Amino acid sequence: MSNLAILPILLPFLAGVLVAFFHKNLIASRIFSIIATVIHLALTIFIFMSVQESGTYVLEVGGWEAPFGIVIVADPLSALLTMTTAVVATAAVIYAPKSLSRIQEEFYFYSFFFLLIAGVNGAFLTGDLFNLFVFFEVLLMASYGLIVLGNGKAQLRESLKYILINLFSSMLFVTTISFLYSVIGTVNMAQAAERVGEVEQQGVLTVIGILLFFVFATKAAVFPLYYWLPSSYTVPNAVVSALFGALLTKVGVYSILRTFTLIFNYEVDLTHTLFIYLAMFTMIFGVIGALSTNNVKLIIAYNVIPAVGFMLMGIGIFTETSIAGSIYYLVHDMIIKAVLFLLIGAVTYAAGTSDLKKMGGLIHHYPVLGWMFFLSTLVLAGIPPFSGFIGKLLLLQGGLNQEEILIVIVALISSLGILFSMIRIFIGGFWGEADIMDLPKQKPSLAAMTWPVGILLSLSILLGVGAEMFYPAVSSIAEYVMDPELYIESVLKE
Template sequence: MSNLAILPIVLPLLAGTIVAFTNKRVTFTRFLSKIFILIHLALTIWITYLVFTDGTIVLEAGSWVAPYGIIFVADYLSILLVLTTATLSTACIFIAPKLVSERKETFYFYTFTFMLISGVSGAFLTGDLFNLFVFFEVLLMASYGLIILGGSKEQLRESLKYVLINLFSSVVFVTTVAFLYAVVGTVNMAHIAERVHEVEQAGVLTTIGIVLFFVFATKAALFPLYYWMPKSYIVPNPVTSALFGALLTKVGIYSIIRIYTLIFIYESDTIRNFFIIIAGLSMIFGVIGALSTNDIKLIIAYNVIPSIGFVLLGLAIFNETGLSGSTYYLIHDMIIKTALFLLVGVITYIVGTSDLKKMGGLIHYYPRLGWIFFIATFVLAGIPPFSGFIGKILLLKGAFETDHVIIVIVGLLTSLLILYSVMKIFILGFWGEKKKNFQVKRTNGMLYPIVFLIILSIFMGIGAEFVYPHIETVGEYLLNPEAYINSVLKE
């Protein structure tokens, strides 16, 4: 059964390789991609069920016993994120023929997409810090192919910035891993977690922890390291933007949660307050960016930043309620951000521009699209009883439990501004004045994958009584690093 842990990585890798040979036969490639992604989703659902029923699944590649070999760990947190990745990727693959031009599809769009899914799943499942770097590079190489697909001047400019920033952070990442190996003599995360308490070099380890935080904060687009992200995420096609917004920054924040709940478990109020400040500033500056633009793609891209701030808040307060809230909000945000990026992609396809000033009255021509977008804005902002509300109420409750009242106020104000920033699209784009000489375009089949994602988000809110016990298990698990260590090292 342990071999199941690697299948969410291997299957997309295999699928990407196969569709690379059929790229000129677009219809057949689309069919194959849909079959592969459905198999991937079904398999991931099955593995998730096994993890929550029987416990953590650990694969020791080549029968090399941990900590000496390559380890893959499907635990409560990682498998939930892999399942979320598989779910939103399914929606993206199914909507791709509608929002991606046939020319771009023939230039290995599906191959790069499957490679991205494989890299993201590998980053979530690896139990080895060096292999986390490797999977970061896999997903980044796939993202380089996707961001440049189309070859426009704007894409070339933003992709250059994107590549340089990620190249620099990757160099710092692998160098820091080398220093950590020199100090503790291992790169297995469970083994590192054991040895950091035995090594009498607290100053060096603290420095390594801080550097790793800034590496992952760059990839997660936390304040003040988010400057590269918004425009880089909107230049590709809408499906790629959705995958980027939902997955890439989330791998960065997942890495922070993993190392700071397993390896560098902090007890210092200074570090906790530092995290809270970064979380609060990410919320504030992210929503300011969303309010400052009339580009509907940029509005959604900037709203990625405060969501990462909310997730970091749960780690900062570091109690069961906060960590459960971080997990709940992280899953919610991955799903709803995918839906919103796809929705603005559909709007841009219809209008021919992403400039909000050039839109108006779309509700008269596309009432279903308008009301779906309206619901999605409420889900994003955390209006009860939707999933965003459940995640935020857990985070704010956890903050109250640790007497961090100011960040609660910041979180509530940010939520209202997030609602306003996205509702502005509905008010001006859909509810505005009806445009004359407007050419109506068909949207047949575009909305079904988006509706699927929004229904999942609504279920996470309305069905919280069913969902929350599983998320609570994750919160308890993250507060008990010995459970992870014992599963991997079999102690």
């Protein structure tokens, strides 16, 4: 049964390779991709269910025992995140044909897409720091392919910066791993946790921890290191932006969550307090960015940043409630960011521009799109009873219990800022006179774009309204995450 753990990596990888053979045959590739993602979704749901039931699956690849060989670990947290990834991937692949041009679709979009999913799942499932680096590279390689897809002027320009910043942080990652190896002599996460625990994370280990944090913070777009994000998430096609916004930064957040609850959890006063301050600045600057522009795609891209701040805040406060909040918010944010990027893709497709000043009155032509956008605004800002509210409630509760009043105030104010920045799109783009834009007589139908988003959105609403149903699972995962012994035991089998 433990072989199940590697399937979420293997299946998309094989699908990505196979679909490359008939990339010119669009009908076949589309059908194949949809079938593969649906199987992948069913598989990840099954893994999540059985992990909940019978505990963590650990696959020791090639039969080499845990600290020496490579391990793939499907624990409750990883299983939950791979499941969410699969949900986002399914919606994206249904949305893709309408959004991409023929050339973009033919040029291996589906291959890159599946390799991206394989890399993301690998990063979630690996139990080994060096393999985390390798899977980061897998997903980054696929994302390099996706970001230049279409060969536009701006795309080439921004992809250069995107690759450079990621390459630099990857090299920093390798260097940090080598430092860690020289100190504790292992790259296996469970053994690293054990050995760091034995010496209670003295001196240099904390420095290595902080270095590792900065690597992940670059990928996750935390405060001083988020400058690369807005423009590189704006230039690619809407479906690519949605995949990036929903998955890539979240992999960084997951890595911070994993390493700083499992390995470096002895100097909480230093490291986790730093997180709280960085989270605060991340929220403030993200919201200011979102309010500063009239480009609708850029507004959504900037909204990725404060969300990272919220999740980091939960990790920084470091109690069971706040970690539960972070995990809830992580799942919520993966889904809602995909919804927003896909919706904004439909909006710019319909309006023919991404400049807010040139839009107006879209709701007369596309009422469904308008109301869906309004609902997702409420979900994102965390208006009760939607899912953003539940995550934020847990985070704020955790913050108040630890008497971190300042971060709670900043979080509340920045939620207001997020709501304002989104409502600005709604007022500017959907309200107003219908004839402000010279839309073509034959309005393009958006049905193919809206229904996959509709599924995601209703799932997101369910996540909020049915919180009673989901909360026990999330809280048990938080309990599990806060007790690193469980992870170490299940991997090293002592």
